Amino acid sequence: MIVVILTACAKIVPPTGGPKDVTPPELVRSTPKLKSTNFKGKEVILTFDEFLQLKDAVTQVVVSPPPAKQPDIKLKGRSVILRFSEDLKPNSTYSIYFGDAIQDLNEGNAKKNYYFTFSTGPHLDTMELRGRVCNAQTGLPEKDVIVALYTEMKDSIPYKERPFYISKTNVGGDFTLKYLANKPYKLFALKDANSDLMFDLPSEAIAFDPKPVKPEAPLPDSCDSIKRINTGIYHQLALFQEQDSVQRIQKTVVTQRKKISFAFKYPVKTLLLNPLNFKKDNWKTFEWNPKRDSLDCWLAPVMPDTLQFRVIADNMKPDTLQFILKAEKANNKKTKAGKEQLKAKDKVAIKIISTHGSTQPYDKPLIFETENPVNEKTLKGLRLSHLKDTILVDATLADTLSGRRFIINQKWKEKSAYTLLIPGGMLTDKYGAINDSVNLMITTWEERDYGTFKIDANIQTTKGQWLFQLMTEKDVLLREQTAAKSGKIIFSLLAPGKYMLKMIYDENNNGIWDTGKYLKNRQPEKVIRFNGLITIRANWDQEEKIELKADQ
Template structure:
């Protein structure tokens, strides 16, 4: 049966009839049968119950029963509340002068809540002790724990942290200010902060101003005025006094508003920042209806400048240097693992061996992982190697100083063998004497990476299990199938400058041709006397019909420069130098691509970070502003002026990992509509 709505007048009649004070209740939906039952019980109770308290207790019980049987819901109809809270007053008043109070109470016209206080709310000038900020009904209470500075404008920027308690409508860009002096400062500067390496917007990074123009201010003093970037990397510093400033960005790990840790990401603006304003006019349109304009009104407003400042963030090339661990997994090799980079290798001094020419050393570019291959069998047969290791170490003052440790490295396999019980050792020795196994011929393992279907620009990669004592590439053959015969073709090879056990072989491949890669035995001999066995790999080169190409005509580029071809995940696929304004990428598979250009100031072929002490900015990076969809057998020729589009608008949204926050009001509306 259809339900009816039980409302206040119904209960009021019952209360008056039984001479009972009304009680508070919620509107509820109940079925008509339940109402009839309720009325019958009430008539019966009138005859039986003699006191007001008895009747009241019955009504409470019945109300619980009715509520449990009711269909609870919210009445449909009525306008949805989309109005944010309205600021109606404060103590002290907004923009108060000569204020000395550290407790601020903000009053709103409805109950409010605070979201993301630590991420969104910021006080300027910055507070060393974090302020206490909490909601209380229709109020926000702020307690500033730092002492107030004289003749200073204080600004509490809430961003969109304040919203109404029910629907979550945000009060956007709300801030409150007061002054401890006779003047309230109102100047504003704004801009954008990006990651210098990939133009990614950085959220939650501090951006601050220093009136002290000494370079040391950034590393020794807190900011004078401060703000924080939003999800688009945008910032706006408010409440600034007229003057001249330096502008900085800081990912403040220790929350002291000072760049005092080399691990903190930073940004600095090369030029001085001078806040100013100008009067501008804008047009407001008054409409008669949705189609007809009534009046266009010109209104004057104050616009604050500069408003397009650009900061590029980076982390200086610094990390603490120390020895993480040392290990000797096999008798013939040990490895040292370091934190941080070093330009030099550590020095070893053997206690029971001569360290000169004792090793083949493999290292990484940063010298943070170093492999030592022991060349002498008398050396690697020792159970334990003891030596003094001298290396650069970061002390408590963050300086690199020499440090010497004594290491004793036992091979893991020897340790495991020594841990084996004696009876097991004797059993194995007896079994080997009774049934001696024939010696197996051991070869030096070679890992040849040869794709069965190779790209026309591909190469063959050879990797060995141990460093090589010698190699003979006359015993290596690359053969092409011509008709029914296999013909030797010339090739070039190179040894990797870092990974010494890796070689690459290059050929001028012909599309759609068949090839064989072959090695004779004894072509490669390792430092422990093992040699490679014969090997053969067959493969075919892809057709030109499997490829497309992208050609960039680059304008306004400062050479030297190079372009990196990127996939949809912003990963580098290829790199090419810009020559005469051109960057070409032939032989591409179908897919979506983008590109970024790096102005290679020092010509070393890599992107270099900046350094604040040297006042050196990171090398500039530019993005082609859209994804290119390439199909096979197609060529795309793109004109690319790297200066036409502003830097903060160049990187395509599809590549950005830091997505802009969805408009909160729009999100709340969608949530309500889905109820």
């Protein structure tokens, strides 16, 4: 992106009083004139009808074609002055994209998506190219992404040269490249980490159109966003980060003196975590997430204040990490809150895990977990009460490695209330805490309290499969089903509420989404979002027809 140097003169405060100003600044004169030709100078002056401020000019203001040396922007009263330190390219249409940076001084009304353009030759280019950039993995729009056009068609061009035309996506991921010459271009989108307008860092994300693109005649400003998408060619770009084959630790977090959490770039196959400054048997308990890209390392009760490890995960370069375990804050034994905190610290906390809020699905086993790992593998003789009946049930560790989550396989009755009694002293965690006697309240719904979501899928792909992912309103995966041929996809026993649907074209049948590779001309696997939220009502079947193509 173009980095601008912003300076300002003394602040001028306009007089107060009268109705609130809700209109953005309007251009009253400029040098050169808007859309003028044969400009030979190095200074552009835009004068507006009121005093100004520039908001986030460093990130919002973009000059196309980008100069080798960065321009300087200065505010002077009602004027924006942009100075180039080099000669402008001859016979070129220049476009200065201000985004929403130009705002009035008092109320902050922005002149949205503002372009100023002129030509250094006798002709002003007027063609446009429109489209949208979405995150390839999530399918959600990407804002503030650089969209770039090159006049050369070499595959190496984004690595070695700055683009000829650039713009940025808005909050909806949409972009418009204006004032283009009528000729083919190579189209990219780039999340530019170092602001050099080149694809030169492993952490940068890229999107590309595999074929040359051609601009079209501009649409009237009166066209709304829906008409712009449905008129002419709307280029859809999927932004992805190429896979770096080297494993990395992306984040570590120390939780009091009990746990060190590791986040890895990829799922981990093998891990060596060797202590360097202490020797101790049974000093750790590993708890992996289902994808094995996140690890909670639970520590033994007595550990040194400083821990050093040599870490090797898969093919990563060996690394030495140091962690400082802070002393826990002492509770004030004289206050009621302090006494309660001290008491809770010595007790095993237990909670029910449910995908349906406070209710227990009648077709699923009951799952409860402890706050910290415990020593027990099986709990026998727990008292489960329903109405006047009481039976004894057993709970077993759902995951013997983590030592926190227990499961009870029980046939539940619909629309019923249960009480599970876990007697005191049955659980002891690795820090010496013991559970109090606790009654867990369990409520089930009847079948008509749930809803069903049915998808009539018309699958027109001939290879691979589609992953249908039902998500919460906050984009958390709830359930997944796969299908390779047309038919019904049914998500039953859904709690009433709002959901989202994501569909992944799993072309290589490996059951996961795969990213792309630019130099191999390989696009990321396609992700399609169902438009809008899906509302599930009790005792109701919600059905949608969806057509799925590889090229949609």
